[in-house]
Amino acid sequence: MEFRLNEEQRAWQMIARKFAEDEIRKISVARDAIEDPRATFDWEIIRKGSELGLRTLGVPKVWGGPEVDFTTQAVVMAELARGDSAIAKTFSQCWKWCHLIMDRCTPEQQERYLKPFIADHAFVLGGGITEPNAGSDNRLPPLDAPKTGLRLSGVADGDGWRLNGEKCFIANANIAKLIFVFTRTNPEVAVRQGTTIFAVQMPHEGVRVGKVFNKDGWRFYQNAELIFENARVAQSDMMGKLHGAMSHHGGKNAKFAELEYSANAVGVCDAAVEMAMRHARSETRGGRPLADQQTVQLQLSEMNMVTEALRSFMLRVATESDDEGDEHFAHSHFLMNFATEAIQRVCNLNQVIHGYADGRASAAADKLVRDAIIWTHIAGDAVQKMKAVSFLLK
Ligand SMILES: Cc1cc2nc3c(=O)[nH]c(=O)nc-3n(C[C@H](O)[C@H](O)[C@H](O)COP(=O)(O)OP(=O)(O)OC[C@H]3O[C@@H](n4cnc5c(N)ncnc54)[C@H](O)[C@@H]3O)c2cc1C
Known part of the structure; x- marks a missing residue:
């Protein structure tokens, strides 16, 4: 299976990377530190991302959107999440419900819901x-x-x-x-x-x-x-149909669900790996750079290895989701379970390498650990999600 991105996928990836580096990163830790949960949100970052097309990425061409495939959505999500996982999710939450609109609504409803959504940068x-x-x-x-x-x-x-x-x-x-x-x-x-x-x-x-x-x-x-x-x-x-909310099978919304969280986890793991590598190169303990110490090298190796395994698995499921058929279905649930373990392991190791007394750097490492805990509780709890094998046992 080949994972090379095409020109369009790569272009979207670059838009998201630049936006994350120039705009998201600089507000991420400060927004996280605000105590009042109603005050952490920022419409300005949503408006800026929306102007680039990142709020409406899930909208098909017929209603004025970019109509990108699942692989593009996944790589964009990973780039945004590298800047901030929660800000990334605020954008992708809109893609997810756009998929539901396309799966379930009549053309009249699609027009009624999507036209005002497209037109308004503050419509989530x-x-x-x-x-x-x-x-x-x-x-x-x-x-x-x-x-x-x-x-x-x-x-x-x-x-x-x-x-x-x-x-x-x-x-x-x-x-x-x-x-x-x-x-x-x-x-x-x-x-x-x-x-x-x-x-x-x-x-x-x-x-x-x-x-x-x-x-x-x-x-x-x-x-x-x-x-x-x-x-x-x-x-x-x-x-959709009366009583039909959960009897509907397949569709874009279902294909997106686990892939979305897993791609977000890839971005968080990338952020943790970058932070840990930078910290290990720049800090000295016991008279030697952390990067020269074998225990830290083992930890960095594990972080890189788990992150790359998650990225490959994520790209595989993204590719399967873009193909016809339902091969992706069990795989996407296993991917989500793996993403939950991977993100928590990688973020914990990053925090271990940072210690707890290094001001801003350790606050950022601490944030990633707290963000990673979300995977235990999202879209069904992590213990219940281990029942995913039931899709294969039918
Ligand atoms: C950041 C975040 C965003 C979210 N966004 C949304 C959203 O936009 N829309 C939305 O609808 N929901 C949303 N949720 C809710 C999310 O879907 C639920 O948290 C998730 O489904 C798990 O439910 P729960 O937390 O109530 O735990 P529960 O499912 O109640 O689990 C609690 C405990 O009971 C156990 N348990 C659960 N069911 C069974 C069973 N049948 N048999 C045996 N043991 C069981 C679990 O293993 C766990 O130990 C969000 C949650 C988070 C954390």
Whole structure:
């Protein structure tokens, strides 16, 4: 399998690399240090990236976007994440929901949702699945258990629907202009058979933003509660089929999910390796440069080895995702599991090499460790995600 990037992929990679080096890096550690989780966000960096096309990368040509393949999205994501993982994710969160719009919406809905999104640099998207008692259970549900999974209810009401319930940890919930809300439209059957997606324009009567979560890592990235109190949505904002939210198989949104996080992890590992190599070359302990000491060399070797293995695996899954067929599916889940272990190992080693008393450099190393913890809890918890082999056992 060949991983050489073509001209277009390489051009996007360079745009992202330059943006990360010139703009993202210089605000990353300072934004991370802000105490109030609502104040860590910065519209200016989103506007600058949006002007380069980085907010709308998931939009196809027919609606005015660049229509790039999965490999391009993956390499762009890795470059952005090398600058800051959470800022990178704020951009790619928009690509992810654009894929859902293309997978599930009618052409009329696509036009209605994507035109204003394209036109406005301050338009970001969100999607609400998780609830206080339903995280992993929404993703690997016991197939025949109606009591598991999300409970936010959607009840038919004339020519529309009434939504009641609560979502938590929803990315961009406090800043998004459009949020895709997964609702239980039939609570008598399992979540996979009884869930429907509605597009909710924000702000929206009957929808309140609750607390913004004060996370250890990805502090730039906004995660908030959303409370629905008799919120009315129109029938025309139902995405896809009634009860069809989770019975839909394949599509761009599904192909993107694990690849997105894994590509982001590659960027974080690259940042950790660069930091550790620089630090080892410049610092002296015990009368010798750290780089001359065998224990540090072993650690640096491991960091490089794990990062390159992750990059190769990521490019393989990206290539498979661009091909027809579903070869990518089990591989992308294994990739995500490997990315979780790789990013945490590499960032921990970087922190070990830095120690804890070196001011700004160790603050940056500490940030990467805190960002890496996110992989344990994202898109289903890491323990539950080890069930990925079930895709092969069917
Ligand atoms: C930074 C960040 C951004 C996020 N963004 C979004 C977003 O935009 N939209 C969204 O909808 N969600 C979002 N989430 C939520 C994320 O999807 C959930 O955190 C994830 O699904 C895990 O759910 P949980 O944290 O509730 O843990 P749980 O799944 O509740 O797991 C808690 C514990 O219970 C165990 N467990 C879970 N299920 C089972 C089971 N069936 N059998 C046995 N043990 C089990 C787990 O192994 C774990 O030990 C985000 C989370 C983070 C951290």
